[in-house]
Amino acid sequence: xxxxxxxxxxxxxxxxxxxxxxxxxxxxxxxxxxxxxxxxxxxxxxxxxxxxxxxxxxxxxxxxxxxxxxxxxxxxxxxxxxxxxxxxxxxxxxxxxxxxxxxxxxxxxxxxxxxxxxxxxxxxxxxxxxxxxxxxxxxxxxxxxxxxxxxxxxxxxxxxxxxxxxxxxxxxxxxxxxxxxxxxxxxxxxxxxxxxxxxxxxxxxxxxxxxxxxxxxxxxxxxxxxxxxx
Numbered sequence: 001x002x003x004x005x006x007x008x009x010x011x012x013x014x015x016x017x018x019x020x021x022x023x024x025x026x027x028x029x030x031x032x033x034x035x036x037x038x039x040x041x042x043x044x045x046x047x048x049x050x051x052x053x054x055x056x057x058x059x060x061x062x063x064x065x066x067x068x069x070x071x072x073x074x075x076x077x078x079x080x081x082x083x084x085x086x087x088x089x090x091x092x093x094x095x096x097x098x099x100x101x102x103x104x105x106x107x108x109x110x111x112x113x114x115x116x117x118x119x120x121x122x123x124x125x126x127x128x129x130x131x132x133x134x135x136x137x138x139x140x141x142x143x144x145x146x147x148x149x150x151x152x153x154x155x156x157x158x159x160x161x162x163x164x165x166x167x168x169x170x171x172x173x174x175x176x177x178x179x180x181x182x183x184x185x186x187x188x189x190x191x192x193x194x195x196x197x198x199x200x201x202x203x204x205x206x207x208x209x210x211x212x213x214x215x216x217x218x219x220x221x222x223x224x225x226x227x228x229x230x
Contacts, residue, residue: 009117009220010034024107026082027054027100039064054100077111084116088127096133096208120221128188133208144203159184
C-alpha cells in the first residue's frame with residue numbers, strides 16, 4: 001500500500017475522533033499516519049488524552065506533543081485506531097507484525113470502540129495466510145513451542161513455527177520482555193478454537209487473533225477508502 005493510501009485510511013478514521021475523547025494509538029506504519037494527523041488536530045486545539053500501544057508509538061506521540069496517559073490512570077478509552085495484518089470475515093483480525101500485540105489487545109479491550117485502518121490486500125476470506133504472532137515467555141520456550149506445534153498440527157497448519165528474529169539475527173524482544181513465535185497456519189478455519197487452545201498453554205502470553213473486537217475497518221485502495229463493518 002502506498003504511503004498516500006495509508007494516509008487516506010488514517011484520515012478517514014480521524015473523522016471518528018471527537019473533542020475530549022480518550023484514544024488508543026496503534027502501532028505500525030499505517031498507525032503512524034494516524035498519529036501524525038491527530039497531532040495536527042491537537043495543534044489546532046483538539047483536546048484528547050491518548051494511550052499508546054508501544055514504546056515506539058509513545059515516542060512518536062510525545063515528539064508531536066500529543067497528551068499521553070496510561071491505563072493505570074484512566075479506566076477506559078472511547079476509541080482505539082490501529083492497523084491490521086489480515087482482516088477476515090466479521091472483522092476478525094490477525095495483528096502483531098510490529099510486535100506490539102499484547103499491548104494492542106489490552107488497549108483494544110479497554111476501548112468502547114476499535115477501528116482498523118488498512119489497505120485492500122489485508123482483506124481475506126479466511127485468516128491464516130499471514131503468520132500468526134504468538135507472544136511467549138522466555139522460560140520453557142522449548143516446551144511452549146512443542147505445545148503450539150501440536151495445536152498447529154491438530155488444526156491442519158500448512159507451514160512451520162519460527163522464532164522471530166531481528167535483522168542482525170538476535171531474537172526479537174517485545175516491549176514486555178517476551179519473545180514471539182510466528183505460526184504459519186496457511187488457513188485458520190476455526191479461529192475461536194485456535195484462540196482458546198493457544199491461551200490454554202501456560203507459556204503463551206497472548207496471540208495475534210483479535211476476534212469480535214474490531215467495529216469498523218477503513219480500507220484504502222486505488223479508488224479511495226471504503227468502510228467495512230461486521
